[in-house]
Amino acid sequence: MRTLYHLWLSPFCRKVRIVLAEKRLEFEMAVEPVWERRDAFLAMNPAGEVPVLVEPDGAILAHSTAICEYIEAIQPQPGLTGRDPLAGAEVRRLVAWFDERFNWEVTENLVTEKIMKRVLGTGQPDSNAIRAGLKNIHYHLDYIGYLVDRRTWLAGADFSLADIAAAAHLSCVDYVGDVPWDRHEQAKDWYARVKSRPSFRAILADSLPGLPPPKAYADLDF
Amino acid sequence: MRTLYHLWLSPFCRKVRIVLAEKRLEFEMAVEPVWERRDAFLAMNPAGEVPVLVEPDGAILAHSTAICEYIEAIQPQPGLTGRDPLAGAEVRRLVAWFDERFNWEVTENLVTEKIMKRVLGTGQPDSNAIRAGLKNIHYHLDYIGYLVDRRTWLAGADFSLADIAAAAHLSCVDYVGDVPWDRHEQAKDWYARVKSRPSFRAILADSLPGLPPPKAYADLDF
The missing domain is CATH 1.20.1050.10 (Glutathione S-transferase Yfyf (Class Pi); Chain A, domain 2)
Structure with a gap:
């Protein structure tokens, strides 16, 4: 299974989540407390930032731009970067x-x-x-x-x-x-x-512990 | 002719210049005084930033990431974004x-x-x-x-x-x-x-009026 290391309310992680969902690629998520600067995480991404994507074969990708271009390349449909x-x-x-x-x-x-x-x-x-x-x-x-x-x-x-x-x-x-x-x-x-x-959908279902979103956040008729 | 709107000592403009040179694509350069926020320039790039590339057919491209990916797509050789x-x-x-x-x-x-x-x-x-x-x-x-x-x-x-x-x-x-x-x-x-x-080579030949680089800047044995 593909794993996305992420943080709630990181727009860069949300971008990757939506791209993966548009491409119908399954993944699981792991919250990464980047402020702890875990050695194991820094070994995956020396920048110490999310998103980091770990592919089923263990390949590690970091930075949302790099990850989104990679996903577009391995799963071109539906295309998200223009027709030409x-x-x-x-x-x-x-x-x-x-x-x-x-x-x-x-x-x-x-x-x-x-x-x-x-x-x-x-x-x-x-x-x-x-x-x-x-x-x-x-x-x-x-x-x-x-x-x-x-x-x-x-x-x-x-x-x-x-x-x-x-x-x-x-x-x-x-x-x-x-x-x-x-x-x-x-x-x-x-x-x-x-x-x-x-x-x-998954973005709208997000709710931080102790900090729920306002009602209109997930409402399709906001 | 392709025209690159640029500023001296902008690393983002230099990146595009080197990519164009690696691909052997000819271009001319125009210094853009971005701080003047010229209307004609803002019409090309509402972000008001260089680099902006104008193609021979008049197509306008802005932002170094967008420009470099575009050049890689229209002129794939030599490849600059990895073999896979x-x-x-x-x-x-x-x-x-x-x-x-x-x-x-x-x-x-x-x-x-x-x-x-x-x-x-x-x-x-x-x-x-x-x-x-x-x-x-x-x-x-x-x-x-x-x-x-x-x-x-x-x-x-x-x-x-x-x-x-x-x-x-x-x-x-x-x-x-x-x-x-x-x-x-x-x-x-x-x-x-x-x-x-x-x-x-062209990067090493740069010299700002009144602010020449140190000698080692262009020296290949620095």
Whole structure:
């Protein structure tokens, strides 16, 4: 069996989980307390980060970009990186947009501050960071709205890794109840479509011990 | 003709330049003053960042990861992302290592502080950041030494995008004279091999107006 070492509310781990589910590849999950810096885990990934994927034959893969490209290569259907090289570039540009820009400007400011600091006991949330995250998210939801006003999915006609990366981040922010969906109808319509996919079910079933999500988190009519 | 919008001493632009040169694809370069946030440039890349590649037919590509994967797809030879999916995952893990970890821990602390702040007039270099960068680089040079002690190139038997990403970052740090090569023989031997490749020549010929590199920068026997 394939094993994914992960953390709850890591958008990078969620991205891999959704990709595996879209490809109908079975896997089991193991929560990795990365802050403990276990020797056995560092031997698998010297970066000390999740996600790490261990294949049935024991092969070890680290970093969400590397893992997603690998899965796309070993299981090309359904394709998640565009029908041709140019479409692939648009998919990967948007994946980087969400994994870098959205992550720095929103996810880190809201999810890391509110949840990870609490879980890890690394201090009080920084109210300036939270304020910045709550302000920045509008720009990103507007950008999603702009894209789906012109395209069926974020990167074009096909559902792709771009939608998965964006939804992985947004689902984490949604878990802390900080996505102002009501002010962004187009982004909300797009997220409702992602949310209703079977590959997203396990994400919506996530519940941290002692920190359950708000009701709307898993609601398909949010 | 293909046009690459770039900035001097951007490791991400250098990565794309080396990849294009390895593939023997001709291109011209245009320096993009990203800090001016030109409307015409933002229309090409709403992230406002270099590199941006404009293809001969006018197609526009942004973000170094997207561009490098695109080039690999349209010009597969010589292959730079591994002979099989697992080798590709190791290449991409290491690319991410240098583009994320090395970039945060070293490049930003040394190159951005010393050069970009001066070029952009955005303030004095932060001596704490520089101290951190000078400390952190040893760990990364040790890691390179560890890898090439076991492999011909960073990701395995073949020269790959992992070597290119690592050398792109190190060449920027080398431009400011901050790589302690003499204390890292194995990393130095590896870098000498990269430096001697024809694809690296243009990188070694770079010279910022008013800020020339130290003599060893372009020296193959450094």
